[in-house]
Amino acid sequence: MADRMGWFLRMLSYLVMVPGIVCPPAWGAAGAKKIILDTDPGTDDAMALMLALNSPELDVRAITVVPGNVTAGQGLENALRMVSLANRCDIPVAGGAEHPLFQKLITAEFWHGKNGLGNIELPKSKCKADARFGPDLIIALVRAYPHEITLVPVGPLTNIALAIEKDPGIVPLVKEVILMGGSIKGGNVNAAAEANIYNDPEAAQMVFQAGWPLTMVGLDVGDKTLFGRKQLEQLGKTHGPVNDFMYGVTKFLVELSEKFGDSGTPMYDPLAVGVAIDAELVTAPAMHVDVETRGEFTRGETVANRRNEIERNVLHHFPEGDRYVIEGLDKVVPNAKVSIDVKADKFLELFVSRLQGK
C-alpha cells in the first residue's frame, strides 16, 4: 500500500513539474466529437451509452469499462450486451482496471440492480471484447487522433488516471474531458462525496490536476435533471430494441426514486453525454477544484475554489511571539469548468427524442 501511495504522490508531483501540464487549459471548441466513454455500467451509464450511440453529433470511438456500480467483469459483460443490442460491434469495448488505485471497490447493486442494468437480462452479446487494456486503448486512440478525442468518463476515474500515469504525454493531446462526477453542494454517498469520486479519490485528484480542458458535470446539475413519470410515458409510446431497453431501465429507476420520495431519477451520466453534444446545456464557470484524499469526513469531496483566489499568510516574528499575518490575495488557476446550472427540460426532451423508436 505504501509503495502505491508513493507512486501516486510521485505522479502528482510529476504532473506539476512537467511544463505545459499545469498551464491554464485552453477550452476545446464545440463541434462534432470523437468520444471515448469510460463507464461502470450501471443503469444511468446505459442511458448515457444509448444516448451517445443515437446522437449524430457524437462518434463513439471506444468504450472502456471501469469497476464502480458493478465489478469489472459484470461491467464488461453489460457493455458488450449493450453494443450488441445497438448493433454496434464495430465499437471497441475494452475492460480496464479491476479495482480502484488504493482502496477496495464499493459496488452499487443497491441502486442499479443485481446485474447493474436494473435486473433486465439483455440477450447474449454478438460482440467480442477488445483484447487491449482500457487505459492502453485510450492512449492509442488519443495518439492516433491528436486534439480530436473527448474523454467522457461516467464512472470512477481509475482508468483515466492509469492512462495518464502510463503516458502523461496524452494530456495535451486530449481535446477535452467531460466527466460525470463531483459536487460543490454536498455528496450523495455521504455529506461530502459523490460516488464516482468517492470510489477512487486519488485517481480523481490526478485527473483534476492534469491540466487538460475539463468540464465537471456533477450532482449540482444531475439532481436538477430528473427523468420522471412524464418522460417514462413518452418513452413507453414508441418501441424498438433500444427504446424498450431504455424504458425498462428508466422504469426501474423511476420506481426506485419514488421509493425514496423523489419525483424522478437524476440523469447523472446521460447529462455528461448531453454536455458533449451541446455544451450550452449547462452553465459552468471556471474554478480550481481539488479532490480531498485524506479528510476523515471529506475523503472524495471535490473542493472548489469559487473565487479562484487564496489569502497570502506571511510568518512574522514579533516580540510577543511569531504569527502569520494576511498580506494579500493570490490568484488560483482554474482547472475545471464546474456545471452549476442546467437546461433540464431541454436535455430531457433531447434524451427522449433520441431514443424513441430506436
Ligand code: RIB
Ligand atoms: O454519483 C452518480 C454516479 O455514480 C453515476 O455515474 C452512477 O452511474 C454512479 O456510477
Ligand code: CA
Ligand atoms: Ca456511472
